[in-house]
Amino acid sequence: MKEFIYQGASIAYHTKGKGEVILLLHGFCEDSGIWEEFQTEILEEGHRVVRIDLPGFGQSAAINPISIEEMADLVKALMDHLQIAQFIFIGHSMGGYIALAFAQKYPSYLKGLGLFHSQPYADSEEKKANRKKSIEFIQRQGTILFVKQLIPNLFAEAFVKSNSFLLDKLVYRATQYPAEGIMAAQQAMIDRVDHSETLARVNCPVLFIVGKEDKAIPSENSMEQLHLPQDASIHVLEKVGHMGMFEAKRSCQTAIKNFAAYCRQKTSGA
Secondary structure, X not given: OEEEEEOOEEEEEEEEEOOEEEEEEOOOOOOHHXXXXXXXXXXXXXXXXXXXOOOOOOOOOOOOOOOHHHHHHHHHHHHHHOOOOOEEEEEEOHHHHHHHHHHHHOHHHEEEEEEEOOOOOOOOHHHHHXXXXXXXXXXXXXXXXXXXXXXXXXXXXXXXXXXXXXXXXXXXXXXXXXHHHHHHHHHHHHHXXXXXXXXXXXXXXXXXXXXXXXXXXXXXXXXXHOOOOOOEEEEEEOOOOOOHHHHOHHHHHHHHHHHHHHXXXXXXXX
């Protein structure tokens, strides 16, 4: 991992490969390591993959408070640091919220936008209340019990039963993140704005990867968003929850590779 400084904090990132740039951005209580094995097949297709540890996750220092828009600014700062003028932005879950904020603020950077188990809508009042309860729980109990409850619920039940080693690894990794970073990210998601209009107006191709058994994103939101952009590639995965990079690795890799090829054709005018 390399690092650069953003708002006085050390932010870790990884870049590998040559060619068209694809940014893979992780979600809440994850880090860039979730893409480590997933990226291999994408790299083999002649791409340069950039991965970031968001503030407070992985090897990046926490920034508290921080907003979704400020995390989008962080992504721009890194891309400017790497002298990358255009790229395909694939955001998982919270990473998708950041991708949409980026699309609103910096549309000229985007060759393509991918919402990987994500959505453009703001939290419902019930969801905001639940996030606030999570923050209060972490303040009282710390992070270990919180992530032990969180991580298994991100997967389809059948996958959980047959992949205990992977889940234990993800839970352990999440227990290492500072409470400050987890709470800052929760608050950022509470405060985020609705980006459905951004998605409707985006002028680059959009990729949707949706899990039919995703308990983290309301199914009505997952389906409703599919009709917003004018140019969309849609993949609805059976028996998959919120973590397609593990639950349906090959299907998701293929979806991203095909999407990148399509974006390249659109850019070249073919």
